[in-house]
Amino acid sequence: MKAIVIEQYGPADQLSISQITAPKPEDGQVRIQVKAAGVNPVDTMVRAGMLESFFSLPLTAGWDVAGVVLETAGDSHGLQVGDEVMAMIPIGQPGAYAEQVIIDSALVVKKPQNLSFEQAAGTPMVSLTAWQAIHDLGQVSSGQTVLIHGGSSAVGAFAVQYAKLAGARVIATASAPNHPYLRELGADQCIDYRSEQFEAMVSDIDLVVAAIGEEGLLERSLKVIKSGGKLVSTLSEIAPEIAQASGVTFQRVWVTPDHSKLAHIANLLSDGQLSLKIDSVFPLEQAAQAHQRSESRRAVGKIILTIA
Incomplete structure (x- = not known):
C-alpha cells in the first residue's frame, strides 16, 4: 500500500x-x-x-x-x-x-x-489539545476572562470556542485579517499581534493559553495574569518557578488520545456548537x-x- x-x-x-x-x-x-x-x-x-x-x-x-x-x-x-x-x-x-x-x-x-x-x-489532535488546555489544565469556568494566543490557529480556534461555550470572556490574538474569523468563533476582543502589544491592552486575566510558540511570549503573558491564575502552553515552556514568582501556575499540554472526550467533541460538532x-x-x-x-x-x- x-x-x-x-x-x-x-x-x-x-x-x-x-x-x-x-x-x-x-x-x-x-x-x-x-x-x-x-x-x-x-x-x-x-x-x-x-x-x-x-x-x-x-x-x-x-x-x-x-x-x-x-x-x-x-x-x-x-x-x-x-x-x-x-x-x-x-x-x-x-x-x-x-x-x-x-x-x-x-x-x-x-x-x-x-x-x-x-x-x-x-x-482529533487539535480538538483534544485545546480541550486539555482549556478544561483539564485551565479549568475554565463561567465569568472568567481567557486570553488565547494564536486564536486563528487550529488549536486556538477550538480553544476560543470551548472557552466561550464555558461562559468565559474570550480575548484572542491574531493578525488583523483574521479578526472577523475570531469573532465568528465567539471572541469578545481581538488583538493584532503585529501592531499591538497585548500587555498594554489587557490585565487581570484568569487563564492564558498559548496555542503558538514564540520567544518571550510566556514571560510577557505573566504580566497580565492575575495572582492565582493559570498559564497553559501547547508548544513552549517556562520554568515553573518563574511563573510561581508571579503567583501563576504554569502547565504544558502533552496531548493524548481520549475516546470519551473525542466522542463528546464529535457530538458538539454534529450539533453545530463547534466548527x-x-x-x-x-x-x-x-x-x-x-x-x-x-x-x-x-x-x-x-x-x-x-x-x-
Missing part, C-alpha cells in the same frame, strides 16, 4: 510515496481505510528531526485519521466493518499518512454524518507541499491530506 515514510530526517521536500505492507489488526484493534489525514505542527517537527530521541526511523508519518473500518479483531467496542470513523493515533505509533492504518478500537469514534472525511481528519475551518487540502502525493504550508505559519485552520 502507499504511505509517506520518513526514511531520514530533513526538509519537507524529502517526503515521497513509498510502498509498504498493509497492516494486520491484532486483538482489540481495527483496520481502517484512510480517506483523509490531518497535518499537525508535530508532524513537521518529527520529519525535521526535532524529536528524534523519541522515534526510530523509518516511520510512517501522521496521527490524525478519518476513514472506513475494513476489519475488526476481538473486542471492537461496537465498531463494525463499513463504519465511518475518526481517531487520534497514540503519539508513539504514527501511521496516518497511508492507505490503511490499524489502531486500538477503544480510541476510535464514529464520524459525525455532517462532517466530511477532511473535516473529521482535521479534528472546524479547513485551510487547504492536498493529495497524499503532495505531502511535502502540505508540510511546507504548515511551516509557513500562514495556515488558518487545518491542513489535510486526502488518500484516493
Whole structure:
C-alpha cells in the first residue's frame, strides 16, 4: 500500500510515496481505510528531526485519521466493518499518512454524518489539545476572562470556542485579517499581534493559553495574569518557578488520545456548537507541499491530506 515514510530526517521536500505492507489488526484493534489525514505542527517537527530521541526511523508519518473500518479483531467496542470513523493515533505509533492504518478500537469514534472525511481528519489532535488546555489544565469556568494566543490557529480556534461555550470572556490574538474569523468563533476582543502589544491592552486575566510558540511570549503573558491564575502552553515552556514568582501556575499540554472526550467533541460538532475551518487540502502525493504550508505559519485552520 502507499504511505509517506520518513526514511531520514530533513526538509519537507524529502517526503515521497513509498510502498509498504498493509497492516494486520491484532486483538482489540481495527483496520481502517484512510480517506483523509490531518497535518499537525508535530508532524513537521518529527520529519525535521526535532524529536528524534523519541522515534526510530523509518516511520510512517501522521496521527490524525478519518476513514472506513475494513476489519475488526476481538473486542471492537461496537465498531463494525463499513463504519465511518475518526481517531487520534497514540503519539508513539504514527501511521496516518497511508492507505490503511490499524489502531486500538477503544480510541476510535464514529464520524459525525455532517462532517466530511477532511473535516473529521482535521479534528482529533487539535480538538483534544485545546480541550486539555482549556478544561483539564485551565479549568475554565463561567465569568472568567481567557486570553488565547494564536486564536486563528487550529488549536486556538477550538480553544476560543470551548472557552466561550464555558461562559468565559474570550480575548484572542491574531493578525488583523483574521479578526472577523475570531469573532465568528465567539471572541469578545481581538488583538493584532503585529501592531499591538497585548500587555498594554489587557490585565487581570484568569487563564492564558498559548496555542503558538514564540520567544518571550510566556514571560510577557505573566504580566497580565492575575495572582492565582493559570498559564497553559501547547508548544513552549517556562520554568515553573518563574511563573510561581508571579503567583501563576504554569502547565504544558502533552496531548493524548481520549475516546470519551473525542466522542463528546464529535457530538458538539454534529450539533453545530463547534466548527472546524479547513485551510487547504492536498493529495497524499503532495505531502511535502502540505508540510511546507504548515511551516509557513500562514495556515488558518487545518491542513489535510486526502488518500484516493
